[in-house]
Amino acid sequence: MVKTTSKGxxxxxxxxxxxxxxxxxxxxxxxxPGASSLPLVDAVRRNQDVRYIVVRHEQTAAMxxxxxxxxxxxxxxxxxxxxxxATNLATGLYDAKEDHASVLSxxxxxxxxxxxxxxxxxxxxxxxxxxxxxxxxxxxxxxxAVKLLTRALRYAIIARGVAQLSVxxxxxxxxxxxxxxxxxxxxxxxxxxxxxxxxxxxxxxIDGAHRPVIVAGFGALHAAGAVxxxxxxIQAPIVTTLRxxxxxxxxxxxxxxxxxxxxxxxxxxxxxxxxxxIACGMSFSDHTGIPPGKRAVQIDIDPLQLGKHPLAVGxxxxxxxxxxxxxxxxxxxxxxxxxxxxxxKKREWxxxxxxxxxxxxxxxRPPYVMKxxxxxxxxxxxxxxxxxxxxxxxxxxxxxKRQRFAMSGYLGTMGFGLPGAIAAKLAxxxxxxxxxxxxxxxxxxxxxxxxxxxxxxxxVVVVLSNRELAMIxxxxxxEHYPPFGIDLTNPDFAAxxxxxxxxxxxxxxxxxxxxxxxxxxxxxxxxxxDVETDPERFPQKKK
Numbered sequence: 102m103v104k105t106t107s108k109g110x111x112x113x114x115x116x117x118x119x120x121x122x123x124x125x126x127x128x129x130x131x132x133x134p135g136a137s138s139l140p141l142v143d144a145v146r147r148n149q150d151v152r153y154i155v156v157r158h159e160q161t162a163a164m165x166x167x168x169x170x171x172x173x174x175x176x177x178x179x180x181x182x183x184x185x186x187a188t189n190l191a192t193g194l195y196d197a198k199e200d201h202a203s204v205l206s207x208x209x210x211x212x213x214x215x216x217x218x219x220x221x222x223x224x225x226x227x228x229x230x231x232x233x234x235x236x237x238x239x240x241x242x243x244x245x246a247v248k249l250l251t252r253a254l255r256y257a258i259i260a261r262g263v264a265q266l267s268v269x270x271x272x273x274x275x276x277x278x279x280x281x282x283x284x285x286x287x288x289x290x291x292x293x294x295x296x297x298x299x300x301x302x303x304x305x306x307i308d309g310a311h312r313p314v315i316v317a318g319f320g321a322l323h324a325a326g327a328v329x330x331x332x333x334x335i336q337a338p339i340v341t342t343l344r345x346x347x348x349x350x351x352x353x354x355x356x357x358x359x360x361x362x363x364x365x366x367x368x369x370x371x372x373x374x375x376x377x378x379i380a381c382g383m384s385f386s387d388h389t390g391i392p393p394g395k396r397a398v399q400i401d402i403d404p405l406q407l408g409k410h411p412l413a414v415g416x417x418x419x420x421x422x423x424x425x426x427x428x429x430x431x432x433x434x435x436x437x438x439x440x441x442x443x444x445x446k447k448r449e450w451x452x453x454x455x456x457x458x459x460x461x462x463x464x465x466r467p468p469y470v471m472k473x474x475x476x477x478x479x480x481x482x483x484x485x486x487x488x489x490x491x492x493x494x495x496x497x498x499x500x501x502k503r504q505r506f507a508m509s510g511y512l513g514t515m516g517f518g519l520p521g522a523i524a525a526k527l528a529x530x531x532x533x534x535x536x537x538x539x540x541x542x543x544x545x546x547x548x549x550x551x552x553x554x555x556x557x558x559x560x561v562v563v564v565l566s567n568r569e570l571a572m573i574x575x576x577x578x579x580e581h582y583p584p585f586g587i588d589l590t591n592p593d594f595a596a597x598x599x600x601x602x603x604x605x606x607x608x609x610x611x612x613x614x615x616x617x618x619x620x621x622x623x624x625x626x627x628x629x630x631d632v633e634t635d636p637e638r639f640p641q642k643k644k
Contacts, residue, residue, distance in 0.1 A: 115140035115273040116147075117282065118207075119245055119531040123150040125287050127176050127205060127256060128529060129169065130154065131162035135182030137222060138209030140273035142180065154527070154556060155586040156520075157162070157548040159186050163193020163204070164509075164546075165522035168485065171507040171521075173250020173528045174290070174323075176257055178205040183267070184222030186227065192514055194233050194263045194543040198635070199511035200319075201261040201403065205254060209266040210239060226267045235262035243275045247282035254287045261403070293402055294480065295418030302414040303379075303398050303423075304430045313337045316360060316391065319344035319510070320401060320420060327424035328381060329355065334428050335380065336436035336441055340368045342389045344510050345382070347501035357443060358450070361390045363497040367446035377413070382420045385410040385509070391472045412640035455499055461485045464635040465566060465611045467491070471498035474537070474563065477618045478504065482533040485521030487542035488513050490571040490636075495537055516545035519562065523549065533561070533622060540591050547597065553627040554602040561621045562629045564594050567636035575638055598629035 119141065122128075128151045134142040145153045156162045162179045169177040179190055187208045197204040211223040230237045236256035242244045246268065253264035307313055315337050318330050325348045332339050338357045341348055343364075349356050358365030360372055372378065378397040384406045385391055385399075391410060398414040400423045401407055407415035416423055458472035471494050478484070484506035486495050492508060507525070509517040521534035543564050553560055570587040577584055596604025603626050606617045614632065621628040 103513070108140065111276045112278065112525070113140060113144070113273065114240070114243050114268070114275050114277045115144040117277050117279045118246060118250050119144040119148050119270070120279065121250055121284075122178065122205075122254070123148060125251075126289070126328050127178055127254065128152060129177040130180040130207075131165050131177060132157055133159060133162070133178035133182070133186060133376050135186060135209065137183040137211055137270045138186075138273070140266065140270065141207065141209065145180065146385070153180065154523070154552065156552050158546065159189035159220075160516065160550070161520045161523070161546055161549045163190040163206070164196060164514075164517050165193075165524040166204045167193055167197035167200065167202045168517070168521035168524035169528055170197070170204060170506050171200065172505065172525055174484065175528075176203045176205055176254065176351070177524070178207050179297050180207050182209045182222065183211055183226065184224050187224065187226050187267075190633045191233065192516075193520070194230075196509050196512045196514055196517065197263050203257040203261055204263045205257050206234075206265040207217060208265065208267045209273070210269040212271040213241070213269045217297045226265070230263075230265040233263050234265045235260035236264035237266075239267040240269070240272055242280070243272055243277050246272070246277065247279070247284050247384050250509070251285040251287050255285060255407065258288060259291055261548070292422060293418045295400070295416045295423045299414065299416040299418070300423065300426050300430065303400070303416055303427050305366035305378065306377060306398050306413050307335060307427070308432045310375075312375045313377040313379055313382060313586060314371045314375040315339045315354060315379045316342070316372070316383055316389075316390075317345045317348050318342040318383025320384075320427055321345060322348050324381070324420040324424055325349055327421060327428065331379075331424050331428040334433050335431055336434050336439055338362070338371050338439065340364075340372060343496045344508065346496060347504060347506060350502050351500045352502075354444065357447070357588070359436070359496055361388050363493050365446075365450050367443065367450065370446075371443075375518060380410070400623070419608070420423075427559060454500075457498070461613050462635070463610065464516040464633050465495040465608070465614065466635050468498045468562070469611055470565060470614065471495060471579070472636065473614050473618055475500040477615065478535060479533045479622075480504065482535055483525040483529055485518050485525055485536045486514045487538035488519030488572075489542055490567075490575070490638075491518075491539040491542070491565045494565075495571065515539075515542040518542055518544045519549055522560045522562070523553060523558060526553070526560055536560055536562045538562060538564055540564055540568065540589055541570045544591070545595065547594075550603065550627060550629070551601045559624065559626050559628075562598075562627065563618075564629060564631050565634045566591060566594060568632050569636040572638040574636060594629050594631035598627065601627075603629065605629045605631065607631045607633075
């Protein structure tokens, strides 16, 4: 709040903090207001350069902030109250932590005179946030507020993680003149160039390989052109991680598809037969499944990721800077046999996907849902996917063109899809934004569908509704347990969307799905397409 004195308006700590964030380009806040954050919230209200998106649960706020950074590389902030508001952020902030997304969590705290046992909504927020954050502090003196804020923002950007700053209510409201504040400098980004020695070592390894293959992850998405240039020069197929899916269109002649359980068989074969894996911005997770003995070079901006897999060469650097230098020095080669083999295998795989996409089966088969979406979604659509069987089918069967997508990677938390779509629409208001989600994940956060209506953020939500936690069913089957605890009692999601002020379309017949998607894409409101789907992965054919 701005206090009025006999000398005129007086700026407060809250005013200065919000103005500082706006000056550094942090202009989007997600959260829920409350007593311990009221001065900060009011400072947001009065600042024309920032926007506050009030959600229905703080988990949505944190997941949306995480997704915003994944989509844009920019920092968004969570702004919540002390105690339960702060604790409700945990899952979304852990998603940011695990996926190295830069997020600022700005939290209210009880007045300093109430610090200690017995304060209402008071918890030890420094202790609570410590395992999640790269920076974590509480403002105890108004004169340190700006310095701590700029430090927090710098840590979030440079260390690529969550920075948390708690500000007691009375300190938020304390008078403060910005001109007399001590600051630190926030770097908007960092680029790490590889050493000449590292580049020469990679070039030597590639030139000595007979069957190299490039594996591109999320960390190489901004270097798609450089990845393709290297692949073309050394005639090496490009395999991706799930999070790297879409780095180039699936129909590019060098793209072999996703590696891992849900990947293409030819991607697996290429990696197994290769004598060198060129790992670009990927971290050798268990889901990607690179064989542990496979000879590899790795390029990564995070030095702690280097060496998780035994390496021939490790390169600390940004893929966008390292790959052009490597491509400029490696030996060019021609390998028409590999190109022809890959083209044939891709045709076989697409034929298989077409066969799986049965346009007559009821309940509707998920491969058919993905084929319809692949055919009808705009080439530049932004897609947010949830965790569960919907994610499995998307990774395996959706055919990327120039779309971009985000997901919860290492944490793998259900409930990410809708908050991710909200963040995407805020980041790219003119783009078609689509959320692909299961009924389990959607029902966790469906309260925030009204947030899309309130702020005029039209999105298309495709719910694969099978009345089961289908991924858990599959995990139980693999571990030889009977199905248990996985059945869901669902509302009519289409009717719910209409009750929220949006539109709803319920689809039970496969022949109705293309028309439903076309209709939804034309609407200027949020639309839920409630698709009755088959929970079985691959049903046994009837004899």
